[in-house]
Amino acid sequence: MSDLKIAFVKQEVYQDLYVCSNEEKSAGNILFSSIMRVGPIGLMAENNADFYILSEEYNEETQVYKRVIPRVADKLQLLKTQTFDTLEGVGFFSPGSPYPNGKFAVDGKLIDWSIYDVVISINISIPTEIIKKYSDTLFCYMIGEANILSQKVEYGYDAVLNQNASGKLNIRKGVVDFPYTFLKGNTLEDLLSKRFKNRNKRGIYVEINSCKERPVVSIPDDFKIIMQRTGQEIKLHKQNISENLEQLYNSKYYIKYGGRKTRGNGAVEAISSGALVIMNPDEIIYKEILPNETQCKTLEEIIELVIKLENDSDEYDRLLKLQKKIVDFYFYERPLYNLRKMLNLKRIKKNQRFYFFKPSYWKEFFC
Numbered sequence: 001m002s003d004l005k006i007a008f009v010k011q012e013v014y015q016d017l018y019v020c021s022n023e024e025k026s027a028g029n030i031l032f033s034s035i036m037r038v039g040p041i042g043l044m045a046e047n048n049a050d051f052y053i054l055s056e057e058y059n060e061e062t063q064v065y066k067r068v069i070p071r072v073a074d075k076l077q078l079l080k081t082q083t084f085d086t087l088e089g090v091g092f093f094s095p096g097s098p099y100p101n102g103k104f105a106v107d108g109k110l111i112d113w114s115i116y117d118v119v120i121s122i123n124i125s126i127p128t129e130i131i132k133k134y135s136d137t138l139f140c141y142m143i144g145e146a147n148i149l150s151q152k153v154e155y156g157y158d159a160v161l162n163q164n165a166s167g168k169l170n171i172r173k174g175v176v177d178f179p180y181t182f183l184k185g186n187t188l189e190d191l192l193s194k195r196f197k198n199r200n201k202r203g204i205y206v207e208i209n210s211c212k213e214r215p216v217v218s219i220p221d222d223f224k225i226i227m228q229r230t231g232q233e234i235k236l237h238k239q240n241i242s243e244n245l246e247q248l249y250n251s252k253y254y255i256k257y258g259g260r261k262t263r264g265n266g267a268v269e270a271i272s273s274g275a276l277v278i279m280n281p282d283e284i285i286y287k288e289i290l291p292n293e294t295q296c297k298t299l300e301e302i303i304e305l306v307i308k309l310e311n312d313s314d315e316y317d318r319l320l321k322l323q324k325k326i327v328d329f330y331f332y333e334r335p336l337y338n339l340r341k342m343l344n345l346k347r348i349k350k351n352q353r354f355y356f357f358k359p360s361y362w363k364e365f366f367c
Helices: 027-032 042-047 070-080 187-195 221-230 241-249 265-273 299-310 313-357 359-366
Strands: 006-011 050-054 118-122 138-142 159-161 204-206 253-255 276-278
Touching (some): 042 187, 221 299, 299 313
16 A cells, blocks of 8 residues: 555546545545446555546646547537536447436536645646646646647646656656556456456456457457357456446456557456456557467467466466566556656755745754
8 A cells, every 4th residue: 555645537428437536535436437448447456546537627737638639629528517428429428427427516616726745637637727726736647648748848747647658667758657557466356356256267258359240249250160169158348347347257258369559458367356358469559468378369379378277277377476476566566666766856946946936934943
């Protein structure tokens, strides 16, 4: 458990993550309220971070979300009063909360940000004029789509979190390696065990991009072959986050074969839920999570590995523990270390400036 006091915030016009009151302190309840993704639930589950939905502000910087996904920017205004699945073209989605973002939105100007060591915003939720008032708090933003403003920090913020998980000690010019899916190797398994009591861990969960249709309703042909050859049940992606995580929690394997290259947040979620990830390292940006033994480039290699692991439970357990250990390092320990390093750097610089401009204070203090 980190001793940092952290706040995580999003705007009422953001199309993902949690939809609940800032008074909600159960990490599980926060997680299962998500519109779509797991996101940085480790902030709440492992660090007792506070979560806020902030009312939309109309400064230049807080309108950046319109540049992030311009094709749907106007529709996002509706999230103040409507749930995501009521928007045009996304009726098949199944948000975890029955409420719109706006129901729980609070005014960021009324929050005392000084009680936090670190404030993390999805997109830019807090105006520059506010963050300038808090010299001891590290203000960070993470662009939801990681497509703009991710190469250097802007608008007076202290850091931009770039959604990378390189494992590097990286705080170059305020650009900090920090993933969208921030959690430990056991974070989701711990949360899910409290919600789903009767676990039946078996079968293969098909990574969503291995499927062409949305929503996913049918087993891809390649996975029918895997099912026939291995005898493993095939499980498909669910739109509702609770139903989808239950699928992961009760799956033994998470396999991607075909489809577009992904960053790999889903694979990280799978490992943290307790499923072993098997895939081609060329199809994932976060390839560090794949030990050599779980890298398969052909259908035949996947089938052979599953059959092997079904006959060697000790090797399965070893590989899963290894993947969990990798997630601990790349998706929790090193990102948190980078945040702490950035916070210390800000406070050191502040004290250096104070010493330079007010030497009389130090003279009086030491005399």
